[in-house]
Amino acid sequence: MTGEAIAPTFIRVADDYDVVIGSGVLDRVAGLLRDGVERVLVVHPPTLPGLAQRVAGSLAAEGYAAELAEVPDAESAKTSSVAASIWAQLGRAGFTRTDAVVGVGGGTVTDLAGFVAATWLRGVQVVQVPTTLLGMVDAAVGGKTGINTDEGKNLVGAFHPPAGVLCDVDVLATLREADLVGGMAEVIKCGFIADPVILDLVDADPAAARRPDNPRLRELIERAIRVKAEVVAVDLKDNAIREILNYGHTFGHAIEQVEGYTWRHGEAVSVGMVYVAELARLAGHLSGPEGEALVARHRQVLESVGLPTTYRGDRWDALRTAMRRDKKSRGSTLRFVVLDGLAQPTRLVGPSDELMRSAYGLVSRG
Ligand SMILES: NC(=O)c1ccc[n+]([C@@H]2O[C@H](COP(=O)([O-])OP(=O)(O)OC[C@H]3O[C@@H](n4cnc5c(N)ncnc54)[C@H](O)[C@@H]3O)[C@@H](O)[C@H]2O)c1
Numbered sequence: 588m589t590g591e592a593i594a595p596t597f598i599r600v601a602d603d604y605d606v607v608i609g610s611g612v613l614d615r616v617a618g619l620l621r622d623g624v625e626r627v628l629v630v631h632p633p634t635l636p637g638l639a640q641r642v643a644g645s646l647a648a649e650g651y652a653a654e655l656a657e658v659p660d661a662e663s664a665k666t667s668s669v670a671a672s673i674w675a676q677l678g679r680a681g682f683t684r685t686d687a688v689v690g691v692g693g694g695t696v697t698d699l700a701g702f703v704a705a706t707w708l709r710g711v712q713v714v715q716v717p718t719t720l721l722g723m724v725d726a727a728v729g730g731k732t733g734i735n736t737d738e739g740k741n742l743v744g745a746f747h748p749p750a751g752v753l754c755d756v757d758v759l760a761t762l763r764e765a766d767l768v769g770g771m772a773e774v775i776k777c778g779f780i781a782d783p784v785i786l787d788l789v790d791a792d793p794a795a796a797r798r799p800d801n802p803r804l805r806e807l808i809e810r811a812i813r814v815k816a817e818v819v820a821v822d823l824k825d826n827a828i829r830e831i832l833n834y835g836h837t838f839g840h841a842i843e844q845v846e847g848y849t850w851r852h853g854e855a856v857s858v859g860m861v862y863v864a865e866l867a868r869l870a871g872h873l874s875g876p877e878g879e880a881l882v883a884r885h886r887q888v889l890e891s892v893g894l895p896t897t898y899r900g901d902r903w904d905a906l907r908t909a910m911r912r913d914k915k916s917r918g919s920t921l922r923f924v925v926l927d928g929l930a931q932p933t934r935l936v937g938p939s940d941e942l943m944r945s946a947y948g949l950v951s952r953g
């Protein structure tokens with residue numbers, strides 16, 4: 588997917604900011620900053636010092652005072668102590684309300700950078716430069732930011748839309764295959780909840796979905812971003828339709844927490860989507876041969892790209908406790924995003940423990 592001379596695509600979100608998708612566009616970050624910025628903090632993981640330097644260099648060339656903040660890798664970045672270390676850096680460097688944060692990295696970095704920007708001086712602008720597939724199609728778009736606590740995933744955060752999002756698909760060339768595949772889970776999620784063409788594109792060449800040179804990758808990225816953009820434009824604060832983007836996440840986030848964040852987010856969401864498809868079938872939302880076929884399609888498409896669809900069978904109590912902290916819960920009532928059919932999301936409110944446990948049995952192995 589590198590070296591293409593295809594013009595960048597601009598996807599406008601909520602009539603407010605652009606997601607720019609292209610090849611060779613990494614140096615355009617300055618163009619996404621709004622007026623008045625003097626200082627920029629570029630937050631990045633330890634795996635990407637070169638990319639972060641390049642972004643900072645492009646900003647310096649445009650006259651900004653850019654400095655770097657390296658944070659721990661992956662989920663270890665999403666902690667209150669890491670956020671506090673960045674607040675300290677911003678304070679020492681004298682960042683004002685008109686200055687900016689840039690997140691260069693995967694979804695963990697864009698979640699953290701967005702949260703720091705949302706909270707510093709009660710809100711400064713953030714430009715997101717996602718460098719993983721998952722970051723491009725999901726985490727960097729839509730303004731959901733956050734960090735974890737010991738009690739669970741993303742329990743502290745804020746809604747803080749970015750000033751812009753820059754997706755340079757060339758950077759995906761260095762991504763580990765497992766991380767590309769993890770991102771494919773969120774792409775496939777968009778297929779099940781809203782855009783079935785995504786599922787057809789994956790089905791057409793599942794092996795290619797594991798490679799950054801997949802000729803269909805750009806279309807998959809753009810389709811998934813359009814799904815997300817349309818949803819967040821009408822429900823930024825997750826009060827209604829935005830919940831559909833949480834398909835598979837109630838069980839998925841529980842796996843992540845129970846496994847101490849040793850599972851990739853996308854892998855956990857993959858199992859979570861099969862879990863919730865089975866739950867929907869047991870609850871009568873997916874019924875008859877068509878319902879059975881849709882549940883089977885979850886396993887088929889996810890497994891075809893190498894995503895997991897089962898989880899160990901001896902963790903029910905811990906999973907149930909973790910699921911209760913899901914943000915879709917209301918009081919003691921658990922709520923799940925389920926499908927009534929392909930691209931027909933709805934909610935399942937307060938399923939019995941027996942039903943939830945039965946669905947667990949259907950995704951358990953060993
Ligand atoms: N805010 C949202 O709406 C939203 C949506 C989806 C997911 N998320 C969050 O995103 C996180 C997962 O993001 P992720 O899957 O990108 O994981 P990640 O940020 O941990 O990145 C995965 C790995 O890839 C490395 N990496 C990143 N870019 C690279 C590149 N170009 N080349 C080589 N290596 C690279 C990282 O250093 C890391 O080791 C989770 O915390 C999840 O909760 C948030």
Ligand SMILES: O=C(O)C(=O)C[C@@H](O)[C@H](O)[C@H](O)COP(=O)(O)O
Pocket residue numbers: 725729731740741773825829830832833836914
């Ligand atoms: O943007 C959203 O809304 C989503 O739910 C997208 C999810 O893929 C993402 O993992 C999100 O961070 C989960 O949010 P949470 O509210 O369940 O923490």
Ligand SMILES: [Zn+2]
Pocket residue numbers: 725773836852856
């Ligand atoms: Zn997710």
